[in-house]
Amino acid sequence: xxxxxxxQTIVQGVEGGFGAIIMGYDGIEIDTYVRADSxxxxxxxxxxxxxxxxxxxxxxxxxxxxxxxxxxxxxxxYRILVRxxxxxxxxxxxxxxxxxxxxxxxxxxxxxxxxxxGLQ
Numbered sequence: 001x002x003x004x005x006x007x008q009t010i011v012q013g014v015e016g017g018f019g020a021i022i023m024g025y026d027g028i029e030i031d032t033y034v035r036a037d038s039x040x041x042x043x044x045x046x047x048x049x050x051x052x053x054x055x056x057x058x059x060x061x062x063x064x065x066x067x068x069x070x071x072x073x074x075x076x077x078y079r080i081l082v083r084x085x086x087x088x089x090x091x092x093x094x095x096x097x098x099x100x101x102x103x104x105x106x107x108x109x110x111x112x113x114x115x116x117x118g119l120q
Contacts, residue, residue: 002118003031007091010107011035016079016099021046022091022115025054030089030119045080046092049073053082053090070105083108085115 007020011033019034019042027050034042053071060068067087073080074097081093081104091112093104 003115004033006111006114006118007031007033010091010093010104010111013107014093014095014100014104016096017093017104018042018096019094020092022085022089023047023050024089025050025057027051040094042092042094045094049080049082049092057084070108072101079104081105081108083112085112086119089115089119091115 003022007022011017011020018038018040019032021032021042022030023046024030027047029043029046032042034040056071057068060066068084070084071082077097079095079097079099079101081095082090084090091108093108095104
């Protein structure tokens with residue numbers, strides 16, 4: 001699957017990355033890649049955050065501040081990087097809090113065109 005290959009490229013390309021998922025703002029998963037040793041429920045996390053992201057997207061629309069591009073959620077243990085693919089879909093990279101945040105952002109931005117092409 002082209003999505004899985006792209007998601008794997010993102011996860012394996014960043015230190016501390018352990019999973020990535022592309023999904024719709026409605027919470028429906030398109031594809032996922034998770035490192036076998038992660039021990040983390042990427043799908044559950046993405047579904048729970050999809051609701052929050054939908055509200056953030058709606059707020060951005062109401063404020064007419066441009067298209068939503070990126071959201072980061074940082075906790076004591078994890079960094080959740082979200083990048084909009086288009087108006088309907090987004091990609092999430094899950095990584096450890098000590099992972100390479102800048103490289104994760106770069107890889108998400110770099111790979112969005114490949115994900116978008118797969119959605120056409």
